[in-house]
Amino acid sequence: MATLQTIRSKGPLLVVVIGLALFAFIAGDAWKVLQPHQGKQDVGEVNGKTLTAQEYQKMVDEYTEVIKLTQGVSALNDDQLTQVKDQVWQSYVNNQLIAAEAAKLGLTVSKAEVQAIIEEGTNPLLMQTPFRNPQTGAFDKDMLKKFLVDYAHLDASKMPAQYVEYYQKMGAFWNFIEKTLIQSTLAEKYQNLIAKSLISNPVAAEDAFISRTEQSDVLLAAIPYSSISDSTITVSNSEIKDLYNKKKGSFEQPVETRNIKYIDVLVTPSDEDRKEVLNEVTEYATQLGTAADMNTFIRSTGSVVPFSEIAINKTVYPNDVVARLDSVTINEVYGPYYNQADDSYNAFKIIAKQTAPDSIQYRQIQVYAEDAAKTATLADSIFNALKGGADFTDIAKKYGQTGEATWLTARNYEGAALDADNAKYINTLINSNVKELTNLQIGQANVILQVLDKKAMKDKYKVAVIKRPVEFSKETYNKAYNDFSQFVAQNTTMDKIIANAEESGYRLLERADFRSAEHRVGGVKGTREALKWIFAAKEGEVSPLYECGENDHLMVVALEKINPAGYRNINLVADMLKAEIIKDKKAEKLIAEMKSASSIDQVKSMANAVSDSVKHITFSAPAYVSVTRASEPALGAYASKAEINKLTGPIKGNAGVYMIQVYNKEKSAEEFDAKNEENNLSNMAGRYASSFINDLYKKADVKDDRYLYF
Structure with missing residues (x-):
């Protein structure tokens, strides 16, 4: 039950909707694009193994439910669903690629290993579950074990339907986490196997240390490539073809485009459309002053801002409304006015302003019997017993509930479209005194509520907003x-x-x-x-x-x-190759002109030359030259080997040809630690090894035909 309490507190209305049929978990089926099909449709293939549309849809549904549960939302928007579909596909492909290689090597993940991960409790996946200690925030394996035991012995006939549903949702959620733990652990084993095969040595460690800690200060002079017009350089088709063949491997594309x-x-919208919206909002603004049922009226106006029967933080309202609230009095109608930011015509009326808590701690007992009369009688009995001093927790447990305290925060309901029962529930919590008991009837059930604490009292507003974006007719x-x-x-x-x-x-x-x-x-x-x-x-x-x-x-x-798919046609990359050849020919020309120079000053005197000084150049990090606005890795390599006060170059760079003169070299105070450097190199190699998935992908003949069905 403690676990369920944590789950209920996760999302925007979960603590409010517990146990009521009208707040049942929304399945989210509306977005599914698969229509009834005859036969089998395949959405993809990895290593010759096909994935059907139905199998893919099932995985998408599973992950969607996980996202909704962990984020505390009832549905995902189109962009979120698209992201989910891509994540599911990418995970499927990666898992298939790794599973195939692991099978060849005999790599597996045993139940004992999974149990050890759970016992340790530090895996990031476990930290994304509700099974966490409320005081420390750390994963609590005992909470998980208790849930699994309760779930295994679940007797649906003896528990309220909403508890059964939550147990089932959480059971599916944990199955997903456990499956993902196995897949991620197998991937980690395979990656470690590759990474550990890339080892360092003392010589490489010393070179890495020197390249990182020895610094050079240089004077430089350069002639940029831009000083030579491209039109003066001739490039033949054979030169382009030769360079293409040399770099062909970099032009491979894995999929057809x-x-x-x-x-x-x-x-x-036309001018007539704008005028029509303005006329409608003007008429609605007149009616706003006298409307009796504000909720119904605001819906009838087509406003994109729903009316809230609960006073909420003003920051929840649109920015243009917030900017005007302080200049409007209670029951005054403001507008109509135009807001350029969202291209809308607007009007609003402040219904009420009150001081209310941002956080409310409360506990509850849901009461439900065979019919309304028996429900009311049972609720009165429980309410009177509590008023007479009965223990809240004991009575809650008698009816299969925890009675534990939970917090409701304003962000759980502010900005949401609430129906009358939801608004009634929350307003009761807001307006109840601390320690006060309330017997609240909602729908076909009763809820016994007790507020235990209130925090963060703030000014809240109840505002009726008419916001009509200008739309075309x-x-x-x-x-x-x-x-x-x-x-x-x-x-x-x-x-x-x-x-x-x-x-x-x-x-x-x-x-x-x-x-x-x-x-x-x-x-x-x-x-x-x-x-x-x-x-x-x-x-x-x-x-x-x-x-x-x-x-x-x-x-x-x-x-x-x-x-x-395959190697890109030479004609598609010819311009890029031509530009590279032009740069190389410019470099050859400039090198020939500059190699006779014997001093930095002599280079500076050449046509179109620029000069600069750069400090703290190292072999391991590219130097940035401000006068050419370019990052130049070659300068670090040359500077590390150059003698002090001796002209070095010409050096072919990314933006021009350089001559440098080192005038100072120094070492950092850091002491050489061979073991530490070797570990750093090994870790770096491990990061490079993580790119193995790209190589597996290229060999697996992956086909992605999801666009045909999704």
Whole structure:
């Protein structure tokens, strides 16, 4: 029961909604995009093993429930759900890659190892569970064990339905944590196996220490590459091809991508639409002064700010309302006024202002019987017994509850859309005196409440807010649709769209290397059909017109090029290779000019030369040169070997060619510790080893077809 109390305190209304049917856990099924399908659909493949849409959906549902439970929310928004889907997919792929390699090596995670992790209690995963000591915040294995014992002996027929549901939710949550513990431990074993194979030695340790602690102060002169015009440098196709072959490995892309051109039309309100919203808000502002049922009235206005029957912190209200509250008196209507920040017309009325606590400690006993009459009789009996001095905890336990004290904070309910019963519940807590007992009827149940403490008394406001964002009308949308539809009908090829978009008032956008895993075309919501088209179309084709976004975007897409998985075509990287060759040829030319110099002053006198001084250059860290605005790792290498007061160079850098003269060298006071340095190198090697997953990914022929179904 203590564990359940912790769970209930996690989220925004959990402590309030305990035990009441209308506060049941929301399943969140509305967002699911899978429709009933015939046959089997595969969303991906790893090492030849396919993952069906149904299996993937189940994993997404599981992780979604975990997120909702740990964050104390009843649903996730679209962006959060997209993130969950990507996290589930990435975890699945990584686990499959590691499991395949671990199987070859005989690596496993036993039940005894998992139990040892739980006994130790320091794993970060365990710290994300509700099984934590309320005083120390540390994971409490005894709380977990008690829960598991209670869950194993759960008798649904003898416990309130809400307790059974919480036990089931927590049981599923712990199963997820345990499974993740096994997977993460196996991954850690495999990574450690690789990391421990990369060892250091005394020689490398000494070199690392010297490169980090020996510093040089230098004078430098440089001629930037920008001093030579690119047009004076000739680069042949054969040179580009040779460099491509030399660097081909760096141009590999693991997945197929697309280059697209598209037009995204955002439908915006017309002047007539704005005038219509202003007129409506003006009329509502007049009615605001006399409205009897404020909750119903505010809903009828279409305001995006729900009315709260509870006085709340003013910071919960929109910023434009907060900025005006202090200049408005009780029952005064302010507005209408326009707020540019969210493009809305507004009006509001302060209904009440009171001092109320931000935190309330209370305890409760839920009472529910076969019918309303028996519930009321039982509640009266319990209430009278408590008034007569009966122990609260003892009676609570008699009815299968803990009766333990918990804290309700303002953030648990402020800003949430509360129905009448929720508001009644919270207002009772706010207005009850400390130690006072209340027999509260809510829905089909009664709740015996006792407030034990109140903290952080603050000024709270009950404000009726009409906030109407300016939205386009149906007529405005139809005009935008008809105009764009006509453009699309008249421009059925990519060449025509490119030629006529600007003249028709549309902006042509483009995107290279678009991947199916990005979910949205142009970052616009609701573009899954356009995305599916892109990866099914042929080069040069033009899509149909798509209605997308939140019913406020129109889009057409042209597929310019398909970039298959593997090595990128030389034509796609030719410009980058040409720029590198041009820089190399400029460096050769400048080196030839500068190598005859015998002093820094002589270099400074050369055309386009710049000079600077840089202190504390080390071999291990690149030097930043302000006059060329570039990071130059080569300077540290040369400075570490250069003699004091001797000109060194020319040195080919990232932004130009340099000549340096070291005028001072010094060592830090740090003493050499061979063992410590070797440990640092080993740890560094371990971090490099963590990139093994990328190598496994390349060899596993991973296919991600989620975009077809999600």
